Amino acid sequence: MTTNDDALIAAARVSKAWPFEEARKLLKRYPDGKPGGAPVLFETGYGPSGLPHIGTFQEVLRTTLVRRAYEALTGGAPTRLVAFSDDMDGLRKVPDNVPNKGLLTAHLHEPLSRIPDPFGRFESFAHHNNAMLRDFLDRFGFDYEFVSAADRYNSGAFDEALRGVLNNFDAIMGIMLPTLREERRKTYSPILPVSPTNRQVLQVPVEVVDVAQGLIRFTDTTGEVVEQTIFGGQAKLQWKVDWAMRWVALGVDYEMCGKDLTDSVTQSGKIAQVLGGKRPEGLIYELFLDENGEKISKSKGNGLTIEQWLDYGSEESLGFYLFREPKSAKSLHVGVIPRAVDEYWQFREKLPTQPLEQQLGNPVWHLLRTNGYHGGEGEALPVTYGLLLNLVGVLGANATRAQVWSYLGNYVENADPAAHPALDALVTRALAYNRDFIAPTLIRRKPDANEALALAALDEELAATSEGATAEELQNLVYEIGKDPHYGFAGLRDWFKALYETLLGSAQGPRMGSFIALYGVANTRSLIAEALDGTEAG
Template sequence: MTQNIPAEIAPEIAIKNRTWAFEEAKAVVKRLRAIGRGQVQTPEKGYVLFETGYGPSGLPHIGTFAEVCRTAMVQQAFEALHPEIPTKMICFSDDMDGLRKVPTNVPQQEMLAEHLGQPLSLVPNPFGTDHPSYAHHNNAALCEFLDNAGFKYEFKSASECYKSGEFDETLLLMLKHHDDIKHAVLPILGEERAASYSPFLPISPSTGAVLQVPILEVNNKNDTIRFEDVDGTIITQKVTGGKVKAQWRADWALRWHALDVDYEMSGKDLKSSADISKKILKILGKPNTAGFHYEMFLDENGEKISKSKGNGLSLEEWLTYAPQESLAYYLFQRPTSAKKLYFDIIPKAVDEYITFAEKLNEQEPAKKLDNPTWYIHHGEVPTTQHTPISFALLLNLVNAANTDDAATLWGFIQQYAPEATPENAPFLDRLVGYAIQYYKDFVLPEKSYRAADDRERTALSALADTLDSMESGLTAEDYMTAVFAAGKENGYEKDELRTWFQALYQILLGQDQGPRFGSFIALYGADKTVTLIRDALDNKLEKSA
């Protein structure tokens, strides 16, 4: 239930940290102090509860990962502040919600359309799997995804919570405060919706659908509500035992109250709804949960990412081209600022993750808490995550070697880092696979070689001659010195060296930029780089593109 934080991170060190995750964790501490009348201690339930929500009307997506990942980071920060207090994370699926519309990306559209309004946990499974319902299939996909990602969590189903009676006590409390809750919500509703609003959505006894109908009577003595069913029958029905579902703003407060949630974050687009839910929670007699509102994901044009539009970058796409750790790193950065999600950001995110991962284990405790990989790897980066080669450099290697064979690429890697093998460097081995896929799908289609002009030909020829005369196996810095010299001694002034480096990438690799060219030579090999340069001078690369 509780992650193991390295003992070197003492609470007196943790309390001084100002990253967003620790600021959020301090808000949880503040809540506990208010509940404990000045004392920060384990709640009566035996742990501090961090919750994330999931709507199983669709499959898990990048927003699902982001919320769970960031919540786990806050949980870890709290554990560093108060290692004596147990914690738990719940991933809550709102599978009692009615199917409002049929997603366009799922099979058996006509069949699903026949079940509009039904709780998602009762809608038949269109996917052909063994799961009994649409929601069960999507819930299983969520759990498989979270398990594979290594999250420690407890899964909860809304349908099970309602039907088992776990929510009954809070539902009766909501019935008692029905009018107060209703009046807390009415100001944000339109006239038509306000006329029929109730925090309770009854389950039709005739069809099983979740109904959005006026509540004709509330009876606290009998724990019932009265409403008109779809066939016109006036029904008196209890609010317990899974016979109602709370309207979603009230449902949020219901969960917080019934489960005694201490922390839940949500998107900025839900801020007004979360504020209403907090008002309802106060009516029910509990202090607010802690939490903040993260910004939305944008595509490369700055437009909000939409599953229906298909713009931006999906979770599956990121994980096709880069490791999960790089996405977690990207999500750690400034969560209250809008983030652009498109393919070009992936290599930079991977290499920035690598840079931080290589530093973490050697940093002093206070500095570690500023390192994003402390939150990704629970305080200590495994040795198997070490890589002597950047992702950008691997992309250039795939480009120059013109191969999608991992074994061939490992041949180059082992010349550069003889101690590395796919077995003792599994993260690097994964990067090789990602680099091949990213190169094939994004670099190769855009690759465009150009011919060298006279000044470039002179400098390139000089560089080839210099490399040809150098010993093999020198350091990247040795080769970088030769690259600098070839430019400076052949017509490039000091303030023009950036132009020289760009020319190298455009002429030799068919792209505008890349990592330090000395590192590329060390990895690809001086002899092969000489051949590459001379092929370029003979216009062989331009013709092969």
């Protein structure tokens, strides 16, 4: 181990960044490493009754952040990440976003892995969604192992763990029954047999007949009393029992989940202990809210998809947004994207100048390590996304990439898209964001008398200023006019607000010196002229 490794481990052991706080739980769990040098196992779960979404991404990303933090904390102790698909679950409801809904309706309550694929591409609906999950995770470069519940149940790999459930049937019922409503207690069973008649996953009481053979007795949908083994995929477990069994069977050491599963964590932890195992360490994170502060619901359709985020912001900005404060509820809507983009680049630019202790608290340090990337940490954007959006807003809904780059030539050295690929990608996204959200809302108001005098003074100053003036020089010029008591502004904030509303059509805006430098002195004078004429700039 090198001196650098020692310094990293020492800093990681005291860092307050949440991935290290989570990783230290695993250090406490295994002070001397996992027995036999086995890798610490991280798990994420996925229910393939629908397509993977932004929640799937955030759980795998956040778990990976903890995994990499643990590796840094231990100097490279072995780890694994399992992406587990609960594809033995019965289909409870037909999703809205699939074709051939009638096909799925005819197979309600059957295991997802045994239902035909409505897309007609795979052997089952679960196989289709599992393939989408793997493509989804591969797209972002996650290092993981895919595990299918159906494969484990059908192959017999879970048989020994299922035998453990039968052995502790009464104890598990003792944990679960007090948590259920009286009506539900009458039909509850930890084991859900698959009907030999219609292949549905049944919610019926069962009686344990023979633990060694896995035999249970239950009443089928036909009214016939059936004795059937639970081994080899002929049954699955009720959710909370299934989660606990999986933890024990796979040896899961860490798994996080949303706040809505808090009770499941508690009950599954008790069941895992009954089965001879131990509940994994984990983080219970807060859920996403929409722009009105309401919980995001797939049925309401008030969420934001990962595709939508990537239409308007970068993958790194999404990771940055998800990194911050996982125990606090987060608004998830398009309005948060521009700030997330700019804050990501602010943190990325400052990373190489920070001492190690501060680097470990920098979200970018963690994000760059998720896929093993350690280079280029000091890269910077020559123009902020916010400033880019202001420029595109002035250019209008029909602005083009070429137009934007022509203006960037006023501000960026070597203004060639090939030389600035990250900025070029944001230009495309800024055009989309402006077209869909900014242009339809921009309204430039006419200045009042005092504001008109100040704008005329600004125009006069700009007339005497060269196109080569720096952003700082232009900013000072704007400041001086705003501070002049002759124009009656209560403070600089009022002056800048007037500039934003009369020139840009927005209540908020950029540093005006930077904007003028980017847009150009002559073009800014044209904006002022249009404002003073009471006309709207196009």
